[in-house]
Amino acid sequence: MTRKTMLLVCIAFVFVGIVGFQMVGNGLHLLQSPGTKVENYKESDYGLGSGYVDSLKQYPDVKLGERQPFEIWEYAGKGESSFGSPELPMPWSEWVSLLKNQKPKLMKDVRTYMASRYNFTNKAIPNQFMSGGRKPIMAGPIAKITGNVKSFEDLSKMSADEIKKKDLFPYKPLAHPLQTIAHMVFPDAWNKVHPEHERIDMDHDFPDSYLPEFPAPMFLSTHKELGDVTKGQEVTLANYYEIFNGLLTAEQMEGLKELLRPTPTTWFNQTNHRVTLEPSAGVSCFSCHVNGHTNGAFELGPDSRPNFARLRVDTPTMRGNYNLMQLASKRSIRSMDHFAEVEEYFDGDPGMQQAIGPRSQKRETTNRMGDFNSILDYAPAPKLDPLGKLYKDKATEQELLGENIFHGKGQCITCHSGPAFVDDYLHDLQVERFYKGRPEGPIKTFALRGIKDSPPYLHDGRCPTLGDTVEFFNLVLELQLKKEEKEALVAYMLCL
Known part of the structure; x- marks a missing residue:
């Protein structure tokens, strides 16, 4: 045996001594340590x-494209695989036929189900509008x-039990x-302007x-004096330069462009x-976060498998992200540039991304996206003083009562x-x-500043109005609020 061969054998035995070995015939078979197990x-x-x-x-055992029970919370367990496939389980023509034929019955059942849970009266709170001044704010609660x-x-x-x-x-x-497919679902108002996002399913x-x-x-x-810098326009790749040239830095302009640029999902x-x-x-990012806010599109959180275990999540606003230390509902992402880098266009599946076409965002680009994100401000709140308290000469008695409950009996201040x-x-x-x-499990607390502009509420939209949100927390935290106290809390939140 040569010196070189002996040296290689010695190295091999040192390695084998670390990971374990088994004699198989005349050769060595390396093993990974099996680990321990509780008896x-x-x-x-x-x-x-x-x-x-x-x-x-x-x-339930349902295939891709097939509908599942709406009461998905009743189920638990492990899926077959953590990995998806970019290949459909059938030819394209059959896929289209399946989804088109299923859609009318599916949506009829969806509307029936939603009507069984909510009384969508379209009744608005008198003289209350979202920050654009055009859209009324709906009154609640409307949960049945x-x-x-x-x-x-x-x-x-009644007790929880x-x-x-x-x-x-x-x-x-x-x-x-349709949780077997899931992914982004855009509101009708968006699809009318952007029919390329209308789903066949x-x-x-x-x-x-x-x-x-x-x-x-x-x-x-950076420009509070301008109010709505868009002047009622949807910001797009076609108009962003005209609107923002001279208002943003060159770096922020680049970040905004990337937030507007569509990429495959x-x-x-x-x-x-x-x-x-x-x-x-x-x-694009702004397909859901229109004008740096939200249009109410929903998706599934990318942070679990199987698909049935993923939680429905509404699109949150990007306003005021400069004041947030954690982003995303469950993943605790810690910066805006990091979020721009990992935004889950492919539902947490890198294999799908490789097959369909990655976003390929460099770190310098995501930094610029975060740079623009960091100057998106909340809508004005003229009744709040510099420390976030109501001006007593501007607020009504009901709003002041709501503030007291918020800081006291309602315990809202504990998390907000x-x-x-x-x-x-x-x-x-x-x-x-x-x-x-x-x-x-744990869900990130969402900011209440500007909350009137972001219905529906909770991560999955189960509370369509602020009135429903108050009722939800009154039950879950067992607060025993009176009717007038709950109404006062809603009046207060409209000031934020």
């Missing part, structure tokens, strides 16, 4: 109660109470209407009156793996403090105490 392991209920996990259903309960006040007197046992909780999660499930104004005004922290792209009839250039009215933490509200279903 007689017993499953815990993790504080959810004896038999809770076992009481949940296994996810079932059973023999007459009012929210009666419901709030009793509400759960009698299946009376009106604010169960909302599922994506489904439509939005909320009436337009319960969604943000479109197009929303845009306010810049999992289901909006140039391949057959899509939900639009014609090939699409994709979507500071200039953005947010604590920048994730909280687990343990809402499963009130209904039989899979726990949703």
Whole structure:
């Protein structure tokens, strides 16, 4: 044996000594350490109660494109794979036929389901409008109470166990209407202007009156004197230069351009793996975050598998992101440039991105996108003083009462403090105490500054109005607020 060979053998035995080995025939077979395992392991209920996990259903066996039950919270378990495929399970013509034929019945059932949960009256709060001054703010609560309960006040007197046992909780999660495909669903108002985003499989499930104004005004922290810098226009690649040249730095102009530039996504792209009839250039950040705000489009959060375990998430506003230390509902992303870099156009599946065409954003580009994002301001709040308190000579008695409840009995200030009215933490509200279903876990607290412009509420839109949001937290936090106190809280939040 030569010296070189002996040296190689010695190195091999040192390596094998670390990872383990097994003699196979006349050769060595390297092994990875198997790790340890608890003997007689017993499953815990993790504080959810004896038999809770076992009481949940296994996810339904439905194929891509097929509809699933809307009560998706009743299910739990593990999927077949963490990875998706860019190949459809059938020819394109059959895919289109399946989705087109299914859509009328699906949307009829979606409307029936939403009507069973909400009373969409289109009744507005008198003399209250979103910041653009055009769109009325809807009155609430509009969630329906079932059973023999007459009012929210009666419901709030019941214990969590009793509400759960009698299946009376009106604010169960909302599922994506077609969760097997999922992805972005744009409002009708957007699709009328951008028909390339109209889906062949489904439509939005909320009436337009319960969604943000479109197009929303845009306010810049660097030019408060201009108010809405768009002057009522939707900012696009065709007009952004004319609107912003002379207002932004060259770096911010580049960032805005990239926020407006469409790129392929999992289901909006140039391949057959899509939900639009014609090939699409994709979507941009501002397709959902119109004018740096939101148009009410919804998606599924990318942070779990299988698809049925992913939570429906509404598009949040980008206004005031300069005051937020955490972004995204569950992933705790810590900067705007990082968010621009990882924005989940491909639902957390790098394989899909490689097959369809990555966004290919360099770090210097995402930094510039974050740079523009950092000057998007909230709409003016003329009744708030520099420390976020109401001016007593500008506020009504009801609004001042609401502020007192916000800081006191309502306990809102616990999670909604500071200039953005947010604590920048994730909280687990343990809402499963009130209904039989899979726990949703910690969700990021959303800022309340400018909240009147961003219906519907909670991460999945299950609270269509501010009135519903107050009722939700009155139940979940067991606050026992009186009717006039809840109305005062809504009046106060309209000032923010």
